[in-house]
Amino acid sequence: MSKRTKLILGFVPLVILFAVVFWFSSNDHTQSSAQSGRVVEFIKDHFLPSLNDMENQSDYGLVMGIFTTAVRKCAHFFIYSLMGAAAVGGFWFLKRKGLRYLSAVGTCCIYAVSDEIHQSFIPGRSCELRDVVIDTCGSALGAAVCIFIVWVLLLRKFAAASESGRENTHSTEEQP
Numbered sequence: 001m002s003k004r005t006k007l008i009l010g011f012v013p014l015v016i017l018f019a020v021v022f023w024f025s026s027n028d029h030t031q032s033s034a035q036s037g038r039v040v041e042f043i044k045d046h047f048l049p050s051l052n053d054m055e056n057q058s059d060y061g062l063v064m065g066i067f068t069t070a071v072r073k074c075a076h077f078f079i080y081s082l083m084g085a086a087a088v089g090g091f092w093f094l095k096r097k098g099l100r101y102l103s104a105v106g107t108c109c110i111y112a113v114s115d116e117i118h119q120s121f122i123p124g125r126s127c128e129l130r131d132v133v134i135d136t137c138g139s140a141l142g143a144a145v146c147i148f149i150v151w152v153l154l155l156r157k158f159a160a161a162s163e164s165g166r167e168n169t170h171s172t173e174e175q176p
Helices: 003-025 029-047 049-053 057-093 097-119 129-174
Strands: none
Touching (some): 029 057, 049 057, 057 129
16 A cells, blocks of 8 residues: 555544534534434433432523533534544654644644634534634543554554564573
C-alpha cells in the first residue's frame, strides 16, 4: 500500500465522524430535542426510575432540565473524544509525537468552532462557546488516551521482542 493511500485511509474515520456531527448539527431544535429526549427517557427509565416518583412537578422539571443538559454535554464530549482519537490516527504520519497530538486537537477544535457557527444558521439552534470548550476538552482526552494506548502496546511489543531475544541467547549458550 502506498504512503498516499495510507495517509488518506488514516483520515477516513475522522471524516466519517465529521459527517455524523454535521448531520446531528443540521437538525433543528425540535428534532435535536426529540433525539436527546429519547436518550434521557431511556436512561431515566432504566437507571433512575426513582425520578418518576417525584411528587413536586417543579422539582421534577428542574431535575430533568439539568439531567437533559448533562446528557447533551456528555454526548458532545464523547463524540469529540472519538474524534480526537480518530484525528491522532490521521496525523500518525507526523514524526514528532507532540505535533501529532496538537494537530489532532487543533483540527477538532477548528471543527468544533465551524460546527457551532453552522448551528447558528439552524432554526432554534445557537452558537455556544461552552460547547466548543467541551468539544475541545473531549478531543484532547480522546487524543491523549489514543496515544497512551498505542504507547502501552508498543512497550509490550518491545518487551516481548526483548524477552524473546534473551531466550534465544540463553538457549544457544546452554547447548554444548
